[in-house]
Amino acid sequence: xxxxxxxxxxxxxxxxxxxxxxxxxxxxxxxxxxxxxxxxxxxxxxxxxxxxxxxxxxxxxxxxxxxxxxxxxxxxxxxxxxxxxxxxxxxxxxxxxxxxxxxxxxxxxxxxxxxxxxxxxxxxxxxxxxxxxxxxxxxxxxxxxxxxxxxxxxxxxxxxxxxxxxxxxxxxxxxxxxxxxxxxxxxxxxxxxxxxxxxxxxxxxxxxxxxxxxxxxxxxxxxxxxxxxxxxxxxxxxxxxxxxxxxxxxxxxxxxxxxxxxxxxxxxxxxxxxxxxxxxxxxxxxxxxxxxxxxxxxxxxxxxxxxxxxxxxxxxxxxxxxxxxxxxxxxxxxxxxxxxxxxxxxxxxxxxxxxxxxxxxxxxxxxxxxxxxxxxxxxxxxxxxxxxxxxxxxxxxxxxxxxxxxxxxxxxxxxxxxxxxxxxxxxxxxxxxxxxxxxxxxxxxxxxxxxxxxxxxxxxxxxxxxxxxxxxxxxxxxxxxxxxxxxxxxxxxxxxxxxxxxxxxxxxxxxxxxxxxxxxxxxxxxxxxxxxxxxxxxxxxxxxxxxxxxxxxxxxxxxxxxxxxxxxxxxxxxxxxxx
Amino acid sequence: xxxxxxxxxxxxxxxxxxxxxxxxxxxxxxxxxxxxxxxxxxxxxxxxxxxxxxxxxxxxxxxxxxxxxxxxxxxxxxxxxxxxxxxxxxxxxxxxxxxx
Numbered sequence: 001x002x003x004x005x006x007x008x009x010x011x012x013x014x015x016x017x018x019x020x021x022x023x024x025x026x027x028x029x030x031x032x033x034x035x036x037x038x039x040x041x042x043x044x045x046x047x048x049x050x051x052x053x054x055x056x057x058x059x060x061x062x063x064x065x066x067x068x069x070x071x072x073x074x075x076x077x078x079x080x081x082x083x084x085x086x087x088x089x090x091x092x093x094x095x096x097x098x099x100x101x102x103x104x105x106x107x108x109x110x111x112x113x114x115x116x117x118x119x120x121x122x123x124x125x126x127x128x129x130x131x132x133x134x135x136x137x138x139x140x141x142x143x144x145x146x147x148x149x150x151x152x153x154x155x156x157x158x159x160x161x162x163x164x165x166x167x168x169x170x171x172x173x174x175x176x177x178x179x180x181x182x183x184x185x186x187x188x189x190x191x192x193x194x195x196x197x198x199x200x201x202x203x204x205x206x207x208x209x210x211x212x213x214x215x216x217x218x219x220x221x222x223x224x225x226x227x228x229x230x231x232x233x234x235x236x237x238x239x240x241x242x243x244x245x246x247x248x249x250x251x252x253x254x255x256x257x258x259x260x261x262x263x264x265x266x267x268x269x270x271x272x273x274x275x276x277x278x279x280x281x282x283x284x285x286x287x288x289x290x291x292x293x294x295x296x297x298x299x300x301x302x303x304x305x306x307x308x309x310x311x312x313x314x315x316x317x318x319x320x321x322x323x324x325x326x327x328x329x330x331x332x333x334x335x336x337x338x339x340x341x342x343x344x345x346x347x348x349x350x351x352x353x354x355x356x357x358x359x360x361x362x363x364x365x366x367x368x369x370x371x372x373x374x375x376x377x378x379x380x381x382x383x384x385x386x387x388x389x390x391x392x393x394x395x396x397x398x399x400x401x402x403x404x405x406x407x408x409x410x411x412x413x414x415x416x417x418x419x420x421x422x423x424x425x426x427x428x429x430x431x432x433x434x435x436x437x438x439x440x441x442x443x444x445x446x447x448x449x450x451x452x453x454x455x456x457x458x459x460x461x462x463x464x465x466x467x468x469x470x471x472x473x474x475x476x477x478x479x480x481x482x483x484x485x486x487x488x489x490x491x492x493x494x495x496x497x498x499x500x501x502x503x504x505x506x507x508x509x510x511x512x513x514x515x516x517x518x519x520x521x522x523x524x525x526x527x528x529x530x531x532x533x534x535x536x537x538x539x540x541x542x543x544x545x546x547x548x549x550x551x552x553x554x555x556x557x558x559x560x561x562x563x564x565x566x567x568x569x570x571x572x573x574x575x576x577x578x579x
Numbered sequence: 580x581x582x583x584x585x586x587x588x589x590x591x592x593x594x595x596x597x598x599x600x601x602x603x604x605x606x607x608x609x610x611x612x613x614x615x616x617x618x619x620x621x622x623x624x625x626x627x628x629x630x631x632x633x634x635x636x637x638x639x640x641x642x643x644x645x646x647x648x649x650x651x652x653x654x655x656x657x658x659x660x661x662x663x664x665x666x667x668x669x670x671x672x673x674x675x676x677x678x679x
Binding site for chain 2: 073076077080081084085086087113116117120121122125128131
């Protein structure tokens, strides 16, 4: 039995058998298979060799005319190695004799060959080590790709164990069978965390080396409440966790009762609880969880899911699907917020050295107007059919906001000319997610209809912490006085200008912060869907006057540890369950 | 019936020197292996006391035959003579290759 501590990013407890996803870009852990499975493992290897050979042959044929002889040589090298019986025999031997997984056996043998090459005194040979690594990655991609494919058609419930999960991987999940997630890397706001919360399954991230400690088929406990993972638990531990899981489920039933009730404080102040969604189908869950609309529609999925750039119709269809579900409730659509990912990086002439400070989000859109206008047209067209608001992300200056609004005005004009219907008074808002925007919130407030504070990025940029880097993730704290001061300033600026302000970062779905946020003056929160009932329950148990008092006290403290412990104490008074 | 040794189990052997400044690098190694695979005989390549399977690209390249290396090509099987002759010719043509 092994207990590993990480960060719990989605609540709940599950005891289940594990599926391990290796990543071809990371070191493949030493993994063995049970004796009875070596034959199947050899078969997987055979198939990977065949598929990889086929793939290279196809590339060679399809692109024969495009490339010079050097590149053709590379294909030839790959094919020669992939067809090398002696190579395959060595790998097969490791599987049958040492019981290595196919992935690990491939990695061991090819790394040996590459190492041998790279130590050669002759550069013509030492440089070929990179070819060998290429071949290794190609084989691993086939082996791992097939494992990923398996996650689409699961027969039993599993917990997915991986280094980190990408949107492409999670998009293919067979949701009905995936009961939990445990990853080496990631943080509270990483993609894995967001997906887990939207599926409502427990997840623990930043576990360091969970992929090395877990073998496929191991029993694993994922405790998303306490941020722990137990590998191969003993009987006592299993019983203990079964009890805990039952208590959580019971608490869940209690929460079911608040779903249909309004989010109103004990002293009668109405709070709007909206949902953050990424896919149109999630809109249904907004309603079933008792949400009042969509406060943040993330549209990046449209760009990442398909190979081609989404068309205006792709956008329009997704927005209309959402509108049909939420009817006349508000939907805030955020324009494309990509950067530091495949979509923009593949198009970049050279990879950006620091993509988080690079050409991302609104900056990317303002430099790629046709992509931007396509999306805006679709949002405007959808606005004729529902209560749609448009929101620009990552604004850092007035000029940027004005530019974005000019583009919006431009597209409106086009639609008018073409006599296509849209809401002329569509509310325009911005995300406040940079310290710059927070500090000029008063000026910005004069030119927009609403603010939505994106705390994930605001914290990252204020504290200079990469939120997905597990080595500094502990420095990432919403309770840092610098962050709370910025948030407070933004609320004040919005109130002064009499525009709406909401908070849509992960902070909104963390129970510790609810009373504080109400005390700071938020009347609207937009959050991860599964957390809506929980947060609603807290809202229904507090009075605004108590919240004001709490906020004043929190803002007077000097360190995030003091603030966090104050908030936790308060939460314990409000509710009596462990977080 | 066992094949008679005189017919089917000839052995042949020849020692060649790599004179190409780039050594037996990837492209000629592929030519060598391709050639070896055309024959039924078992082909081994010796460098000092190290021997490898002449039909495996992985093994031939791991010999790291740089300029000045002496390689002994040994074949055993029905077409051993022809195999060794052809393989020696591959090395010869590599040696004469003008570096591009």
